[in-house]
Amino acid sequence: MKNFFIATIILAGALALFSCSENETEKVTEAETDFTRFVNPFVGTSKMGHVYPGATAPFGMVQLSPQTNFVKMFDENGDYNKETYEYCAGYQYRDSTIIGFSHTNLSGTGHSDLGDFLVMPTTGSLVLDPLPVSAGGKGFYSVFSHEKEEASPGFYKVDLDSYNIKAELTATERVGFHQYTFPESDSAHIVLDMVYNIYYHNNKNVWTFIRVENDSLVTGYRQTKGWGRTRKVFFAMKFSKPFESYGHKKYDEIIYNRFYDRFNETENFPEMAGKNLRAYFNFKTKEGEKVKIKFALSPVSAAGALKNLDTEIPHWDFDKTREETRLAWNRELSKIEAETLTNEQKVTFYTALYHACLSPIVYEDADGQYRGLDQNIHTSDGFVNYTVFSLWDTYRALHPLFNIIQPRRNNDMIKSMLAHQAQSVHHMLPVWSHYANENWCMIGYHATSVIADAMVKGVGDFDHKRALDASVQTASVRYFDGLGDYIDFHFVPDDKSHSSVSKTLEYAYNDWCIAQMAGLTGEKEVEKTFLSRSKYYENVYDPAIGFMRPKLADGTFRKDFSPLDTHGQGFIEGNAWNYGLYVPQNIDTMIAMMGGKEQFSRHLDSLFTMQLEDKYIEKNEDITRDGIIGNYVHGNEPGHHIPYLYNWTGKPYKTQERVRMIMDSMYGAGVEGLCGNDDAGQMSAWYVFSALGFYPVTPGSAEYALGSPLVKHATIHLENGKTLEIVARNQTAENKYVKSVSLNGKVIEGNNLQHNDIVNGGTIVFEMAEQP
Amino acid sequence: MKNFFIATIILAGALALFSCSENETEKVTEAETDFTRFVNPFVGTSKMGHVYPGATAPFGMVQLSPQTNFVKMFDENGDYNKETYEYCAGYQYRDSTIIGFSHTNLSGTGHSDLGDFLVMPTTGSLVLDPLPVSAGGKGFYSVFSHEKEEASPGFYKVDLDSYNIKAELTATERVGFHQYTFPESDSAHIVLDMVYNIYYHNNKNVWTFIRVENDSLVTGYRQTKGWGRTRKVFFAMKFSKPFESYGHKKYDEIIYNRFYDRFNETENFPEMAGKNLRAYFNFKTKEGEKVKIKFALSPVSAAGALKNLDTEIPHWDFDKTREETRLAWNRELSKIEAETLTNEQKVTFYTALYHACLSPIVYEDADGQYRGLDQNIHTSDGFVNYTVFSLWDTYRALHPLFNIIQPRRNNDMIKSMLAHQAQSVHHMLPVWSHYANENWCMIGYHATSVIADAMVKGVGDFDHKRALDASVQTASVRYFDGLGDYIDFHFVPDDKSHSSVSKTLEYAYNDWCIAQMAGLTGEKEVEKTFLSRSKYYENVYDPAIGFMRPKLADGTFRKDFSPLDTHGQGFIEGNAWNYGLYVPQNIDTMIAMMGGKEQFSRHLDSLFTMQLEDKYIEKNEDITRDGIIGNYVHGNEPGHHIPYLYNWTGKPYKTQERVRMIMDSMYGAGVEGLCGNDDAGQMSAWYVFSALGFYPVTPGSAEYALGSPLVKHATIHLENGKTLEIVARNQTAENKYVKSVSLNGKVIEGNNLQHNDIVNGGTIVFEMAEQP
16 A cells, blocks of 8 residues: 655654654653644545544544535436545545535544535635536636645645635634635635535435524524434534625525515525525635634534534634644643654554544533434533444444543443433434434444443443443344344344344344443343353354355255355355454354364465455445455454454464554555545554554453554553553564563463553563564 | 304303393302303304314414315416415315314414324224325325314314214313224224325425334424424324334435335334324224323423423323313403303304414423524523414404403513514514514514503513614614615605505504604603604605505606505505505594595595405405405404594494494304404404404504494403403494493593503493484
8 A cells, every 4th residue: 555645744853853762752741742743634535534634623523624526426317426435524635626614524434424514715706506507607616736735633724726715724622713814805705505415415404594693693503314314413603704795595496485585585684594505605805814713513502502612712813722722632642652663653653543533522512411312402411422423333442442541531422322322212322323313324232342341441430230221222122133033043034134144243242242241230140141142153153164154044054155255145344254253252162163273263364365356345335455455354344353363373473464564554644544434433443552562352351462563662641640651672664573572571471461451550561573 | 244053062051141130240250150161163164264173272382173174285287276275274164074183273374384293093904195195095084074073162072984983182281182082993093194284285394203202102393394484393292002003104205314224114113204204003992992192292392392291281181181271261261251142242252252362372391491583492581482473463453452351471472572582683573473483474563563552551571671672673674574665765665665555554653663662661762763754654645646555766656556456556465445544653644644534434434335346356365255345354454443443533433333343244153253364363352352342443552442342241350350341231233332431430531442441440331322
C-alpha cells in the first residue's frame, strides 16, 4: 500500500522534539507536548476508509466536515450507484469540488447516513442547487485544491476557489463554528441546504422546519428516514453579523395549505417548512471580512440546541474555540505517549488514536436531556448519553481500548446501552444505536460483549444485575434475526435465515459473554444456560470437510457450499476460511476440533498466503483488494483476531510476523492509510492495541494476547492515576520478534497479558529480536 | 328550514320537568337538573353544519367521533371534489356506513383537517382498507342505521351492523374511551388506521410511528402536513384485554432501511414506522364480550399521552367515565337555565350552548406541558393552554359569551394567545391557532378583539401592558396579508391584495380594539395612532355609489365592480351589500357616511328582502341557500351584527323582528339545525346571545345591543357567584316586540345594555308585545 504523505501536514519540526531517549520522553508532560500535531485527519479519506477530515471535538455530537462532489444513490436508470459507498463520510480525497460543510458525519461506518445541515458560503448570483440541474446551469459547489486545505484535530480549513472565500471550521462537542473570510461583495450568501443527505437522494427527508428568529439567529430541525428511520436533529444557527435579507426555495410537489398563498413565502418570510427546502441568507461583505456562524445541534429541540450554543461558545472568538478543542484533543491523545521508529508510524499511531476517539458520540444536550429510542425525551441520570454504537465492529477492540484509556466514557456508554434497552420496545440492547433509532446493522448482540468486558475488568459502576438482565432479555427475543431458531435448533438453520453460520458463531460468543456476567453476579442457572448456548458453534462445524458450514433445519449440512466464496455461503462479509475461525470464547477447543494445533497453524498459513480469486469477493463492498492478505481480510472485522491465533498453536512468532506486517501494509499516514472502512474506530483501535504489543482477542475475558509492539516506547496514563510503561528494547523494523516479555522485571510465561497487569501500572518490557 | 326531530333523543319526560313557573325554576339546582338531556349532538350534522356527533368533554382535546363513508379530496380526474367540504367533521347524517372512530375532529370549521387515529372494530377476515380498493374487494367499513345510534354530551353509541358489534364512546379532556361489545368470534380485530385524514388523501401524512409496548399498550404519534403544516399528535392506547397477535401494513413506496429485511416486520413486530400504515390487533371474543380501549392524546409525547391516560381514567369503568363527563357537561350547561316556549327551542338553545363549549380545546398535558408554536415544549405557567382559535369567526360572539359564562377559560385563552405571540417567529398573535401551528385562515388580527373585549369588561388577570405590546407588534407585521400597504396607503389597495375591502374594514376594526387597550393602559400615543388607523374604513367608501368599494394604489376606485357579487369584488365570503356594513367601531359614523339613518334602514330592508341571484353566490362553499335571507347571509360570519344595526337607525323593532325570524328559521333542533358552518361555536354563540335578548355588536366595547329574547326566562349563574335573571314577560311566538326593558326595576333608556348590568347580577325584564 502506498503511504504518500500529505503536504499540508508539516511534522518535521514537531517530530524533532520526539527524537529523544526514553529518559527524556519520561519528562515530557501533557502541557509541553502537542500530540495533535501527529494527527492527520486526511488518513483514510481516499477510497474506502469512510472517514471525514472535518472538525470535531473528542466524541463530539457535531462533525463539521466538507462534502465533496457527491454522486446519487441511484443512477439515471434507477440502478444502485456503487460509487456512493465511497461517500459514507461525504468526502473523497480525489475530488476537486466542495458542495458545502455538513454538521454530522459518521466516521468509517460501512453504511452511509447523516450529512445534516449543509452550509455553503458563496458570492455572486444566488444559486440554490449544489450541482447544475440543467445543461449550462450552475451549482453552488466550489472548486478547491489540497494545497489550500488543512486539517488537524478540531480544525479544518480550505479555500473555496470558485468564490475566493477562505473557510475555516472548528467545533465543540455540540457546536460547529464556521469562519468564512469573504472578498468584497454586495451579494455574498450563506446557503443552508436542508435537502442534502449522505447519500444524496431526496426521499430521505421526512420533514424540515426553519425559523428565522431574528436577523442573526435561525433555528429548526430535520427528520430523515435514512438508516435511522425516525431520526430527528434540531439546530440553532447564529451569525456573527446580521444578514440583510433571506429566503428559501421549496422542492416539494404539493402545497400544504392554501392560506400560504397570500404570502410571498420565498423571501424574508421567517418560517419555512416542507419536505425539501434550501434557505439562503444574504450579506454585503468587505474585502477580507469574516462572517462567522455558530451552529449547534440537539437531539431534543431547537431550544436545546440554542442552549447548547450559548453554553459551549458564548463568544465569537474562533481561535479561542479552536485552541480549546485542540487542548481537549490533546488531553485524549496524551493518554498514550508513544515513541515510534519513524515519523510516519507516529502519525499513523496518533491518527489511529484520534479515529478511535470520534465515536460513539455524545447524544444529549448540555443539560442532560436526550431523545430516547422511544422518541420520548429523557434526562440522563448519573451518566452521559452516547449514540452511534456500531457494535458488530467496535466490541472487538474499540471498547476494550476504552476500558484502558477511556473507562469513564465506556461506563457511560454501557449506561447508555442500558437506557436504550430500557426504552427498547424489543427489550433489546443496541445492535447499532443510531440517533434514538435502532438501525439493526449487522448481526449478533454484541453489547453483551462490551458489558461483559467492562464487568470482568472491573470498569465502571453500572448495575451488574441490571446489565445481566438486559443481556438475557436481549438474548431471548425470538423474532430477532434467527434467534428463536438458534434457541430451538441450537444453531441457526440455513434454510430459515441468511448468514446462518455467522449468526450461530456470534450468538454463541455473545452467549459466552452473558455467561461471564452471570458467573460474576453469582447467577448460576443463567451461567449454565448460556455456557451451554456458547457451545452451539460446534453444531455448525462439519468435520468431514474441516470447515464451519451452513446446516439445514433437518440437521444435514447444506450440499452446495463453497468455503471460499463470500456470497450466500452462510457467512456475512466473509467466508468459511476466515469467518469460520470465529470462536474467541473457546479457541483451544476450536483448534482441537479443527484438527489440532499443527493443522490449524497450516490453515492460518494458507489463509495468509493463498490467492483468493476475484469472483469470490467481487460485489462485496466491504471486502476490497486493498484490505486483503491472501484470504485474510483485514479491511473488515470478522478476522481481526486471526493474526493472534498463532499464539494458540505454539507459534507466537507467526503472530508477531503477521501483526507487524499488517501494521506496515494495511495502515499508513497518508490519505490511503486505511485499507477498509475504519468502522467507527475498530480498525484504528486494532492498530493502537497491536502497536502497543497486545490485543483483546476475547473481549469478556481479562486476557490480552501478546503480539509484537511497533512502538519503541509508550507511556499509558491511566484514569486511576497510574502509569504503564511499554518498552520495546532493541526495537527496529527488522526486530519484529519478541524474545521475552517481562512485567515489572518478572518474565511473563505464555502469550497472554492480564488486564490487571495493565491497570496496576508498571513497566512491560519487550525484548525484540530479528529472529523468532 | 325543516327541523325534523331525531328519534333517538327522547326529551318528553325531561321537558315535562321544565314546564314549570318562574318561581319553580328558581328552585331547580344543578344537582336536580340534567341539562345534557336537552342537547342533541346531531344538530347540524347534515349538510354544511360541519359539526360532529361524537363524544367529547367540554373544551376537550379528544373529540371521539364516527367517520362516515368518506369521499376523496380529489376525484379520479384530479379535480377537487366539492363533496369533501361537507366532511369537515368527518360525519354526514345522510350516510349509511361508518369507517371508524377518530379522536380529533374540528367543530363547525370552514376547512377540514384532523381525523387522527381512526379506530375500527371488525370481525371475520382481516380487512385493512376502509373502502374497497378493487372491484369485488371489501372495506372494513360497517353499515349502520340511525335507529341504533345515540348521542348525548360525552357519549355516542351505534351498532356496527356489518359486524354485529355495539360501539359506545365516551371521553375525558384528553382520553377517548371505547367500549365495543363483540359477538362470539375467533377473529375479532381492532384496526388502528394511521392513514386516514380529514380530508382523506395520503399526502397529508408526514410520518407515523407505533410501538407495541406490551400485549395491551400501544403508543406512537403522527405528523401531518394538512391545515397545520407541521402538526404532531402523540397517543397512548390501552386495551382492557390483551390482544393475541397484531401486525400492520405499510403503504409506502420505499423501504427505508434494508436491515429491516431480516424481520417479518408485518406481524408481531412491535415497532412500526412509515408514512402511511394501518395496524391491527387480533382477539378472540365471547358472545357479548366487551373489549374496551382507552386512547389518550398528547401534544408533547407518547409518554405525556400515557400519563394523561393514567391520570384521567385510572380504571376500566366505562359508565363511570361517561357519567363524570355528563356531569362535567352539566356544569357548563347549567350556567344558563333557560325556559323556552317550546321543547324544540330548548333543545336548540342547549345544543347551541353545547356547541359553544366544544372549542377552543385544551392543548396541554395533564402536567401542563404543551407544544408551542416554535415546536419546543413549554410548560403553561398560571394558565391552561388552548388551541383551535378560529378567530375571524369566534371573536364576534363566542369569546364575548365566554366573558359572561366562561371568564376563567377566556382568560386562559388570552394567555394562550399571548404565549402563541411570544413563540411566533412573526411576533404575531394567532390568526387561527391550530395545534402548535398558525394556519393563517381568513383575515384580520382578531385576537386583538378578544383581548380588548376582555380588558374593557375587566375579565381575567392577564398582563394588559404585555397584551397591548403583543397587539401592536401584530399590527405592525408589514408582510402580513397586505398590512404593510394598509399602513402606507391607509387602505389595502385592491391591485396589490385580494379581498382588499374586507381586509381594510377588519384591520380598521382591529386597530380600534388596540386603541381601546391603549386607552385603558394609558398609552396615549398608541391610542392616537390606532384610533387614526381605525378610521381607514372611510377610505374604501365610495360616496358616488354608496358602497364600500375596492380602491387601487393610485387612489382611484376600481372600475369594474359588482356590489352584489361575492367573487373577487374586494370582499371575502361576502359582497359590498352585506360585508360592506362592517364598521362595528363607528356605527353612527358609518350610517351618516352612507346617507343617514333612513337611507341605511332602507338598505337593511333591501338586504333582507332582495332576491340574490344564484350567479352571485355559486361556487362559494360558505354561502349556501340554507343560510341566506335575501342578501343577508346568516350562514357565514361577516354579517352577524347586521340584524342589530336597525337599533342605530331608530328602528329597534326591526332588529327585534329580524333576530326572532333568524332564530326561528336559521336554527333548529334537528340534524339540519345549522344553516351553515357552526364555525367553532360562533353560529351557536349568536343564538345563545340572541335568545337571551342582547348581542355584542362591537366586541371591545362594554355594550350589548338589545334584541328580542326568545327565552321566557333565563338564569345566568356567573363565576363571581352572582346571578342574572332574564325575564321576558308576555313572551309568545307572536309577541316578538319589546315594549320596554328594565334592569332591577329601572327602565333602560336606549337600545344598549352594559356589561356591568350583566355581571353585577340582578334581573332584566323584557316586556314583550305583539306590536312594535
